[in-house]
Amino acid sequence: MPAFPENFLWGTATAAYQVEGAWNEDGRGPSIWDTFSHTPGLVANGDTGDEACDHYHRLEEDLDLLAGLGVGAYRFSISWPRVQPGGSGALNRPGVDFYNRLVDGLLARDIAPVATLYHWDLPQELEDAGGWPERETALRFAEYARLMGEELGDRVRTWITLNEPWCSAYLGYASGVHAPARTDAAAALAALHHLNLGHGLAVQALRSTAARGAQMSVTLNLHHVRGVSERDADAVRRADALANRAFLGPMLEGAYPRDLIADTAKVTDWSFVRDGDEAAACQPLDVLGVNYYNPTLVRQWDGGGARETADGHQDGAASPWIACEDIEFVKQPGPYTEMGWNIDETGLTELLLRLHRDYPDLPTMITENGAAFPDPVSADGVVHDADRVDYLHRHLTAVSEAIAGGADVRGYFVWSLMDNFEWAHGYAKRFGIVRVDRETMARTWKDSAHWYRDVVATGKLPVA
Numbered sequence: 319m320p321a322f323p324e325n326f327l328w329g330t331a332t333a334a335y336q337v338e339g340a341w342n343e344d345g346r347g348p349s350i351w352d353t354f355s356h357t358p359g360l361v362a363n364g365d366t367g368d369e370a371c372d373h374y375h376r377l378e379e380d381l382d383l384l385a386g387l388g389v390g391a392y393r394f395s396i397s398w399p400r401v402q403p404g405g406s407g408a409l410n411r412p413g414v415d416f417y418n419r420l421v422d423g424l425l426a427r428d429i430a431p432v433a434t435l436y437h438w439d440l441p442q443e444l445e446d447a448g449g450w451p452e453r454e455t456a457l458r459f460a461e462y463a464r465l466m467g468e469e470l471g472d473r474v475r476t477w478i479t480l481n482e483p484w485c486s487a488y489l490g491y492a493s494g495v496h497a498p499a500r501t502d503a504a505a506a507l508a509a510l511h512h513l514n515l516g517h518g519l520a521v522q523a524l525r526s527t528a529a530r531g532a533q534m535s536v537t538l539n540l541h542h543v544r545g546v547s548e549r550d551a552d553a554v555r556r557a558d559a560l561a562n563r564a565f566l567g568p569m570l571e572g573a574y575p576r577d578l579i580a581d582t583a584k585v586t587d588w589s590f591v592r593d594g595d596e597a598a599a600c601q602p603l604d605v606l607g608v609n610y611y612n613p614t615l616v617r618q619w620d621g622g623g624a625r626e627t628a629d630g631h632q633d634g635a636a637s638p639w640i641a642c643e644d645i646e647f648v649k650q651p652g653p654y655t656e657m658g659w660n661i662d663e664t665g666l667t668e669l670l671l672r673l674h675r676d677y678p679d680l681p682t683m684i685t686e687n688g689a690a691f692p693d694p695v696s697a698d699g700v701v702h703d704a705d706r707v708d709y710l711h712r713h714l715t716a717v718s719e720a721i722a723g724g725a726d727v728r729g730y731f732v733w734s735l736m737d738n739f740e741w742a743h744g745y746a747k748r749f750g751i752v753r754v755d756r757e758t759m760a761r762t763w764k765d766s767a768h769w770y771r772d773v774v775a776t777g778k779l780p781v782a
């Protein structure tokens with residue numbers, strides 16, 4: 319019966335665009351995800367985040383939901399265009415007030431606010447000016463971070479600068495399956511750099527405005543990359559460079575990996591990296607946020623037959639894997655979740671142990687883990703999601719094994735508190751431990767929510 323350290327932080331996670339709705343209310347500006355979802359054909363079923371889970375208007379109810387679960391922390395994101403509509407200039411007071419109410423409501427319920435500054439909803443005005451491939455966006459981001467530190471920094475204890483910059487750079491600008499739907503590999507690498515730089519500048523800005531002792535973090539969707547055989551070691555190295563070390567290098571070691579620069583030389587000369595940028599990206603962090611769903615399996619491609627691209631990230635007009643044309647992403651054995659992602663918790667243990675080995679002084683926190691399943695509503699009106707309970711149980715066991723192996727893991731956040739707008743999949747994929755009825759917006763606990771409440775209350779996993 320694995321137990322967790324006494325101060326282990328148990329939480330759930332959401333993101334602004336996926337739950338808030340109220341997309342054009344109280345002075346909020348448009349974001350790249352409004353533009354994306356309003357473009358016919360880009361999101362399944364034509365779904366948009368216009369209403370999402372109506373969290374903006376149901377804040378109190380959702381805060382009570384969190385209190386009912388007994389969680390010690392809630393990871394949410396701040397919608398940049400809600401608080402600073404065009405991405406620069408004056409703050410939009412009603413938008414800031416929403417987050418004041420959210421933070422105060424959490425603290426009143428003894429729930430620690432964990433705020434992500436950027437979960438993909440760039441103000442459209444900044445994209446119109448070039449978006450993340452432009453250096454200016456990193457500077458705007460730092461200014462926004464400073465302002466949020468001033469507004470909320472007396473109460474938010476943990477700040478996460480970016481959520482999964484991998485997705486922002488590669489899915490947004492290379493494969494185009496996410497906003498802003500661009501397919502330009504060179505621009506994607508420039509975006510990657512400005513995200514890394516923006517992260518570092520934002521940490522600096524927050525350190526100067528937020529309360530002393532506030533924790534600084536970033537959330538990465540590190541890929542646990544495996545090769546089919548030993549012959550695939552170079553494919554593993556290259557995928558690891560693009561997926562992991564492209565962020566860990568500058569953020570934690572102050573330099574881009576040389577092999578990454580060499581691998582991508584035909585795409586860009588990296589001249590957008592200026593003297594001092596890598597040092598600026600590398601700011602001391604208190605905890606590293608890790609999002610984990612499944613591992614990645616690669617193989618060197620010999621050019622024969624159809625190349626496999628089963629990386630779990632949707633096929634777009636181009637690949638998110640820049641300069642990896644001779645690498646295959648191999649379909650892994652099941653079982654699978656509703657996303658088609660294979661269930662394999664061993665990757666999480668291995669990933670946490672690797673991070674512990676490479677960065678022994680930096681604690682980690684699982685800022686997202688969870689699964690989409692079909693979730694039929696039974697005759698009793700309840701979703702009996704034994705598959706999700708099993709997924710969570712397996713992954714929490716994997717976390718406990720990493721802890722037993724020496725990894726300093728400080729917390730775990732289920733993705734997600736409730737069913738929400740799953741990006742280009744729209745509402746078709748349900749990740750919540752709480753069901754959201756799309757007609758009535760009613761929230762109903764699934765079995766997994768009851769299960770998680772018990773885990774949180776006892777700090778232990780029940781015997782399976």
Ligand code: FCB
Nearest residue numbers: 333481482733740741749
């Ligand atoms: C992650 C995102 C999160 C959610 C989950 C399923 O990549 O950070 O918003 O969509 O995947």
